[in-house]
Amino acid sequence: MNRSALGRTLAMVGVLAIILLPLSSAFPHLNDLTASSTGPVPDHWAASAFPIVWNINPARGGNVQGSRAVADVIQASFTTWTSAPNTTLSVARGNDSTKTAAGMDNTNLICFVCTGDFSSEAETLAVTMTTVATSVGDSDGRGGTTQFVGQILDADILFNPSNTFTTDTGNGTVQDVQTVATHEIGHFFGLDHSPIVRAIMFPFTPDVETTLGYDDVAGISAMYPASGQAVGTGSISGTVRLNGAGVFGAHVFADSQTGAEAFAAFNIRKTPIGTLSTPGGSYTITGVPPDSYVVTAEPLDLPVTNTDVSDFPKAYNQGAVQTNFTTRSH
Ligand SMILES: [Zn+2]
The missing domain is CATH 3.40.390.10 (Collagenase (Catalytic Domain))
Known part of the structure; x- marks a missing residue:
């Protein structure tokens, strides 16, 4: 790459x-x-x-x-x-x-x-x-x-x-x-x-x-939903906290733990599905096919950084995403 x-x-x-x-x-x-x-x-x-x-x-x-x-x-x-x-x-x-x-x-x-x-x-x-x-x-x-x-x-x-x-x-x-x-x-x-x-x-x-x-x-x-889903999906929600305080702009992603390929018939590559946490630390990962997942929160500290998603903190009236934490999975 x-x-x-x-x-x-x-x-x-x-x-x-x-x-x-x-x-x-x-x-x-x-x-x-x-x-x-x-x-x-x-x-x-x-x-x-x-x-x-x-x-x-x-x-x-x-x-x-x-x-x-x-x-x-x-x-x-x-x-x-x-x-x-x-x-x-x-x-x-x-x-x-x-x-x-x-x-x-x-x-x-x-x-x-x-x-x-x-x-x-x-x-x-x-x-x-x-x-x-x-x-x-x-x-x-x-x-x-x-x-x-x-x-x-x-x-x-x-x-x-x-x-x-x-x-x-x-x-x-x-x-x-x-x-x-x-x-x-x-x-x-x-x-x-x-x-x-x-x-x-x-x-x-x-x-x-x-x-x-x-x-x-x-x-x-999520932006242009079909009237009916060809592949049923749900969402995973939670809150990222550091020492009790919500973390803004943590990259939270759900990674399937099985070999199930829900979108295989559509030539869609299996990848984790992610989002960024909002001010307060809450997140909702949408478009998730039924499966078992490990959810990981990581700082945007390379390869993708705040520069690559700069509209996100701007839209929330924040200076930058927060990166002063270490990666955790659960
Ligand atoms: Zn681009």
């Missing part, structure tokens, strides 16, 4: 008011969160946005190699998410675009020749820029008005033109477009980074990984 970073940038529209956050809310950490008057809200598209139309700029520089058309690879990456069990998502490919910049412009752009904000880390492979409503009743940029705080209004995926990609199979020095696209599309739908190493939303990419893990399915199905 190399350490190439899969970047993301969140653009906000509107002005954030100073607010008090209740400490009881619990969302899977996998969501991007936006602060609201009632506490953090998971960023997601409105039901009326589906099918979400994406538009590719099919131009590719010499840094993009391979025999497959980029549009075909992007379509395959979207299908990985839209075919996930327990969730309802739909997308449609719109007209090709000649745009070369991201923005709230009624185009959800996929671009290989665009200049994005790749300055934070030179090895950033791609960024997803989303525009999210911070108040209700504003222009949604598409002729309507915003419906809820945290509503995703526009999302653009920009591949870093300074990196070398292939539409065939990546090999560590030439990055696999489908692997990177599948990760970025998770951000496109509103997911944040996951500290679960084998999740597609883990912020450092393996050479090739184009299928979702249990952790990814838990995250996406």
Whole structure:
């Protein structure tokens, strides 16, 4: 596994008011969160946005190699998410675009020749820029008005033109477009980074990984649940305490102790399923198939750190996740 970073940038529209956050809310950490008057809200598209139309700029520089058309690879990456069990998502490919910049412009752009904000880390492979409503009743940029705080209004995926990609199979020095696209599309739908190493939303990419893990399915199905579950799931809740005080931002994950593969029929890789504890230390791990589990609380102190999930403490009006404790399992 190399350490190439899969970047993301969140653009906000509107002005954030100073607010008090209740400490009881619990969302899977996998969501991007936006602060609201009632506490953090998971960023997601409105039901009326589906099918979400994406538009590719099919131009590719010499840094993009391979025999497959980029549009075909992007379509395959979207299908990985839209075919996930327990969730309802739909997308449609719109007209090709000649745009070369991201923005709230009624185009959800996929671009290989665009200049994005790749300055934070030179090895950033791609960024997803989303525009999210911070108040209700504003222009949604598409002729309507915003419906809820945290509503995703526009999302653009920009591949870093300074990196070398292939539409065939990546090999560590030439990055696999489908692997990177599948990760970025998770951000496109509103997911944040996951500290679960084998999740597609883990912020450092393996050479090739184009299928979702249990952790990814838990995250996406919490935001866009299907009316009926193809695989029944439940949740695990508790509180992380250190010397009696709740721990904020502990990574808590449930790891199955049997060989049962609840999602095997859907080509979903078995991974632990995790979340981050809220202020006060409470956590709820959702999307957990029936099995016996060991639950572990660990500090986010590498490979994933506060930097990779910085919207999480921000949404709870905290400076950073807490890491002054040691890993414990039960
Ligand atoms: Zn990312």
